[in-house]
Amino acid sequence: MKPIKIVACVKQVPSEGGASMDPEKGLLIRAASLSAANPLDVCALEVAARILDAFGGELAALSMGPSSASSVLTQAFAMGAVRAVLLCDPAFAGSDVYATSFTLAQGIKKLGGADLILCGQQTTDGDTAQTPFALAAHLGIPSVGWVKRVEISTDSLIFVQELSGASAAVFAKFPMVAAIGREAAIPRMPSLKAQLEAKRKTIETWGLEDLNCRDKSLYGLVASPTRVKRVYAPSMEKKAEIVRDPAGACAEIIAGLIVKSRDARRE
Amino acid sequence: MKLCTDMNESWLSDESRLKGRADWVATPSSPLEMAKEIKEAHERGLSVSIQGARTGLAGGSVPFGGLALSTGRMNAILGLEAGNASFFLKAQSGIPLKDAKQFLMRPCGLGKNLQVLEAVRENHMGFAPNPSEKTATLGGLFASGARGLNSISCGSMSDNVSGVTWILPDGRQISAVRGEHVFGADGLKLPNGLSIPRVNGKDPLFSQFPAPGMDLIDFLAGSEGRLGVAAEITLRLQKIPDITWSAAYFFPSSDEALAFAAELRRWRGMLHACEIMDEAAVRILDEGRLRLPSLAALPPFPNAAAVYAEIAGDDSDALEEALFEQLELFSRMGGREEDTWAGSAPNEIEKFQSLHHSLMELGNTLSVSGGTGEAQVCRISSDNFYGSASVEKAWKICRLNLKESGIKGFVHGSVLDGRFSVCLLPTLNQLSGAEEFRIILARFALESGGAACSDYGVGKVNRKLAKNFLRPEMEECFKPFDKGRRMSNSFFLEAPE
């Protein structure tokens, strides 16, 4: 196989917890939490590194977010990326999946396209695993999602994906997008040298004006087909009295429920 | 207090897996209630065992009859204040450390304290010590004299405590603020009449002999229930470094790891922590990747023995230069670039810092479930402070003794302050050998000017060992506190076999 040009999309996510509602004021409170690279995106970086070890080529990392998101791109450098771009511009704010994937697609086009685009299947900050598929659709290329295994041999690259009730082996044919799941790879721990060198590398920051398509109406909130109409605290459910009986009594309760349920269905 | 029933069965053990029994249980929700329960127990002649999160490995919270008193309901944050060039967080002693730390991270209905919280965040202040068991309560950490990986740079738990509301074994309450009660040439006299004599010499167990200049708070810290219990604790916040770097260096042998660790120690640089793990420890961690969630995200360990170095500060250039120096040192000693792991993002640091705790958890698991299939008994550990003068010698002696004893185990510990932990996994017929082993090491520690039972404390599990080294003079110090009646956490009370 020839050397492969890979672009990996990496997202910055909060490292724990999210926002909550102030019940009195009805306002959204964002937690002051530390941020990290989305774990599945780091798995995608690992997959990229393994593919490049086998076939040669180069890896560019792409992220869309505020300026603080540059720290995840440093991690991408430490994992072997030779180029890292942060898409950062107020015009991108408020993007839903459609607008986010459109923006990422523009970034990839500006990078000169890629043979293989890798992303984590979903993020830990509650996203819905749509971005990789939406990204592929914007680029007009096929996608393979739910990748649970990557098989690399001397002359072929196969993504094994998990579907309902079966797995499918997909022979890589470029260009394409592959979305990486948890089981696909345990990411390497970068060496100290790699980390130090990563700190010295330059992250390119691109705004709207740096992209080929500069039509503001195609980015951010205005370009997002979905809108959040309102946010509210989840309702508190009715409270049953907590049972603190000894283990034996608790077990009786559970066994009783099981037997009753079975009898009700006449099994 | 109520009669102890089956429902409280989980109260009768902690992470030491020792099983005890209790006649009475109590769950006070305030210092007043706590004092009341303890007073009643004192009057009725009941021994008292205090329970925090029951995460101790030495059986400190396991009751042997008498009253088991849980601080579970005393978990409120009492206030956050700006003060003397710092900030102070006051909380009830039953609050888990992670909850106290998390309080400083996120807002929640504080009202006026919200401004102070903002100031704390802006100045990047926090509770500096980093014990690996984050679910332990403040009271538990204080009572066992806990330290974190980074105690060399920020002090132990108690160094960062500026005040306690203390309940004495007879139920009286005293309030201790750092600086207000300091031992003098004749000891210390408290306003309520309590008088503690001065003692000469060095305390072999807790470095706690009340010498002139010692603050009452430091005397109370680590006393494991012997002198009473904290109901409320005030923590002094410190500036947390903006940047932390973790680096792990791997070696083909434990000796090479030690040589490097010793060099690092001499270099010192900006080290906050420097831990060493022998080959057996690393092997257990490597296998542990399949068992423990905290290790599941790690790739295979690149080599046999490891040295973990942590540096922190606010100047990123200075830190990076320090790391280059470390790398230079490493390669001069024959280390290979691919035998290093490093990171500075919070989630990366988390992975490194959890290694210490995971190792202890695995040691525990292996002893209970008999990892290799051989009949294992219980986990016996030798945790001593060997004094910073003879760190290398201490390490070699630990490893040598382990090898000669023929008992399965591993060694790890802090190179900066010479605290090494030997985790023994003896079979039944090796049990007495293991006990002897611990005494030999403890003696050596004492001869080197260190102390025994430094990490997990005495608790119940290490009583037999501790008795070898107790000084009768300590009894004189303790008498004023309990008037002769002893809480069960006292290390004079016999634990049933």
Place this chain on the structure above:
Amino acid sequence: MNDILACLQKGPEGRLHPISFQTACQARDLSLSSGGEAFGVLIADESSPSLDGELSALGLSCVFVYEHQAFSIFDETIYSEALLDIIEFLSPSAVLIGATPEGRALAPSAAVKLKTGVTADCTALRIDSVGILVQTRPAFGGNVMADIITPYARPQMATVRMGATLIPSQPINGKTRILRRDASRLKLFSGLAKSLLTALEPEEDESQKRVIVAVGAGVREKNDLEMFKRLANLAKAGFMCSRALVERGWMPQGKQIGLSGKAVSPDLLITFGISGSVQFQAGIKGAAKIASVNSDEGAPIFRIADAPLAGDIYEIAPLVIAALEAAASKRRS
């Protein structure tokens, strides 16, 4: 138009995937509010009389079927060609797609091509007073609920999870027309070559069982799962888990209950060592009765459990096993 289109899916053994019943049911409910009709579309390699029979029992006005060999292994690029074709034909107001791996790939893929949006993993769907589909789901890490709308783009699209609604146990009789659409004129080629690996053993979908036993972070070691699995077997229950165990690599993603896992609606759900985050709770809204064991009395799951049992799962589970074994031997004798 006010019509709602349900995207159906073929499941194992030539029958409809269980999620299709959910999807059709939701579409029907919404069409009552929207004042339009509820349609279905099935994209599959081949149909069969029994499959047609199932399609007619969904209570939809009409089900459109695209049959072609190209659909034999799922590929979102190829499937979306068919979906786009029927959407162009019907111009539905909203399209619902079952949240299987296939559906979750198909929805965003088709949505971008239609220049519209998808709200995935909705916990609730309703048509509001002005005819807009209100899509509700947890947001911002889960402690907040959000109502999302697609104000202008059409169709409005949403993915629907298993167990999101209770389905009627009786099939619905009514006149459902089944119309076959011509797939051969579509562009059924993506460039990817796929082959099915030995299909995973057609394991019974645990999430469909009427009783489910779920374990979570409270399980200390992987080997301990054996005991809880035994309990599940004795109870003839499905054995599933919370996200924590999937992240540890101890159980496969297919067994996960929760927002990013499966939604279940058993008659009885028994949880051991699960704290019950909002994400987990999102997966059990359909559970009729919940019994939870956890040593932490502050665990959120206790707020919604019918039988919140504070205790040590390692003490209680063996006793449940013993009780079930005793009951079993009593039944035998």
